[in-house]
Amino acid sequence: GAVVSQHPSRVICKSGTSVKIECRSLDFQATTMFWYRQFPKQSLMLMATSNEGSKATYEQGVEKDKFLINHASLTLSTLTVTSAHPEDSSFYICSAPRLAGGPDTQYFGPGTRLTVL
């Protein structure tokens, strides 16, 4: 069964509104979670690394004031897209590595399809 969940799976919103996406590790604790974005027919782009108890680390070119990340607990990270615009429409995926696991213990959520009208 799934070990990382995302909610919601799909969201449609109006331009200018904010959208919050939750990522939860279901049966393990994750001090680190990763947020990715995927455009159609393209690779996964790492947006930021979410760290429990400290600030997120953003990749170059990703606006931290637009994509707010909060790692509230060892099992929950949230990504808030603020003042969303149509160009923010994309497929957002989170992942979480198990503590003390290797790279192949990184589990991915099912993704969230965001459509901004």
Next chain:
Amino acid sequence: DQQVKQNSPSLSVQEGRISILNCDYTNSMFDYFLWYKKYPAEGPTFLISISSIKDKNEDGRFTVFLNKSAKHLSLHIVPSQPGDSAVYFCAASSSDSNYQLIWGAGTKLIIKP
């Protein structure tokens, strides 16, 4: 600058035959390589991985080969089945990267019945 490249956007293979997906990388610091399978509107699922200290890893129908000198790895699926139709991503990481994965662009594999 793409550090992980999958140069074939798509690949079509007859059911029962071997599927070979290729991946090249440029960063010699990568020491762990992974293959993921992804269906539309779903998150990637881990398939198989290989450490840089090995040149081959096999798991059932899936085998990954690593050629460090050529900075090249490949995923072999044999025999190919219709359920294997998906997008396959190659990813790489280095031991000091806190599990960050660098992804290729993916190859869409189509298995023809």
